[in-house]
Each structure stands twice: as structure tokens, then as C-alpha cells.
Amino acid sequence: MNTSPTIVVLAAGHGTRLQPGRPRLEQPLAGSTVLGTTVANALQTGLRVLVVTTERLVPLLLPQLTLQDLHVLAEDSARRGRGQAIAAGVGDSPQSPGWLVLPGDMPLVRPETMLAVAQAIALHAVACAQHGGRRGHPVAFAAELYSELASLQTDEGARRLLARYPAVGVPVDDAGVLVDVDTDADLDSLRLPQRRVAGG
Numbered sequence: 343m344n345t346s347p348t349i350v351v352l353a354a355g356h357g358t359r360l361q362p363g364r365p366r367l368e369q370p371l372a373g374s375t376v377l378g379t380t381v382a383n384a385l386q387t388g389l390r391v392l393v394v395t396t397e398r399l400v401p402l403l404l405p406q407l408t409l410q411d412l413h414v415l416a417e418d419s420a421r422r423g424r425g426q427a428i429a430a431g432v433g434d435s436p437q438s439p440g441w442l443v444l445p446g447d448m449p450l451v452r453p454e455t456m457l458a459v460a461q462a463i464a465l466h467a468v469a470c471a472q473h474g475g476r477r478g479h480p481v482a483f484a485a486e487l488y489s490e491l492a493s494l495q496t497d498e499g500a501r502r503l504l505a506r507y508p509a510v511g512v513p514v515d516d517a518g519v520l521v522d523v524d525t526d527a528d529l530d531s532l533r534l535p536q537r538r539v540a541g542g
Contacts, residue, residue, distance in 0.1 A: 347460045347482060348438040349384045350431030352424055353377050353395040353403075353446035354415045366523050367446050368402060371532060376523050379449035381406050386453035389460065392435055393446070394427045425494040432483075432491040441491070444480040449532070450518025456480055462512045468504065471519035472511030478519035481509060 367377035462469035
């Protein structure tokens with residue numbers, strides 16, 4: 343019997359604020375890609391990692407995961423937003439005692455942060471990482487919310503769920519819980535420390 347939550351990585355959306363032809367999840371970062379780095383950090387927790395994605399990203403993910411660890415959405419379903427993707431990931435792991443939802447464009451979230459948030463749902467229905475008084479990702483849900491999570495259809499549905507079950511903040515020393523890659527500037531800021539190291 344599985345006693346550890348599942349990390350559901352959301353990688354089915356479309357980065358509309360990057361320059362045309364530059365899908366954000368596929369951009370090079372830290373010797374991998376934005377998505378590959380996020381997944382690698384999740385795998386370091388030892389928890390099961392399930393990526394909700396589209397057919398186009400499957401080749402990028404297979405070096406790290408098996409097909410059993412991927413839930414591939416049709417493009418029309420992927421366009422419906424995170425609510426649909428969360429429902430797909432939760433529905434694909436119904437025996438899990440909980441789920442950590444982590445956007446695929448958050449490559450700086452540390453494995454120890456994910457584990458801290460995962461532990462919180464032993465006592466709370468919903469928990470999230472919190473840094474400097476600000477709440478970020480991952481957001482974790484206990485198994486008792488399975489039916490509501492698996493029936494989500496829209497982002498608005500996800501927001502209503504969080505309104506009914508306010509998340510308990512888990513303080514972490516990890517600014518990465520607040521950092522996602524939405525724009526070219528975001529991506530460049532993540533690469534800047536790497537360039538500094540390479541340049542001495």
C-alpha cells in the first residue's frame with residue numbers, strides 16, 4: 343500500500359508570454375530544460391512523480407520517467423487550464439494518500455521543500471509552501487479531497503476548492519516556491535547565476 347503522496351507536475355499548458363517559437367518548458371536550464379530540472383528535483387524526494395503533459399513533450403520526459411509516470415492529455419484538454427490537468431493527475435493515482443501539485447515551470451523548488459509540504463497533509467486537508475510570508479507552490483491536497491479534485495474542469499473550480507479549504511502555509515527557506523518561468527526575463531534571470539559561475 344502506498345503511504346506517500348504523489349507529486350503531480352503540471353506540464354500541459356502553453357507559455358504564451360515567451361517569444362514566439364520558444365516553449366518555456368523546453369528551454370535549456372542547468373544542463374537540462376526548465377521542465378527537466380523541475381522533474382529532477384521532484385524525483386530527488388523519493389516520492390512518486392506523475393507528469394501531466396501533452397504528446398509533444400513525451401520525448402523530453404522519457405529519459406527521466408516511464409510511460410506509466412506520464413498522463414498525456416489531448417491538446418484540446420490541455421487548453422482548458424490547470425483545473426483539468428490537476429483532475430487528470432489525481433484521477434490517474436486514486437490510491438495515493440495525497441497529492442502535491444507543482445507547475446512544471448518552477449525549477450527552483452527544492453526537494454526538501456516538497457517533502458515538508460507533503461508531511462503537512464497528514465494533519466491538514468490543504469497545505470502550501472510559504473516563503474517570507476508569501477504563499478507559493480507546491481500546493482498539497484489530502485486524500486479526503488479526491489472526489490473534488492478528480493472532478494475539476496476549470497481553473498475557477500480549483501480556486502473555489504481552495505476557497506472552501508484554505509491552505510495551511512508551511513514556512514520554508516526556499517525562495518524558489520515563488521519563482522516560475524512566465525516570461526523571457528524570468529528565464530534570463532534564472533540563467534544569470536549560471537553564467538556568473540561559468541565566467542568566474
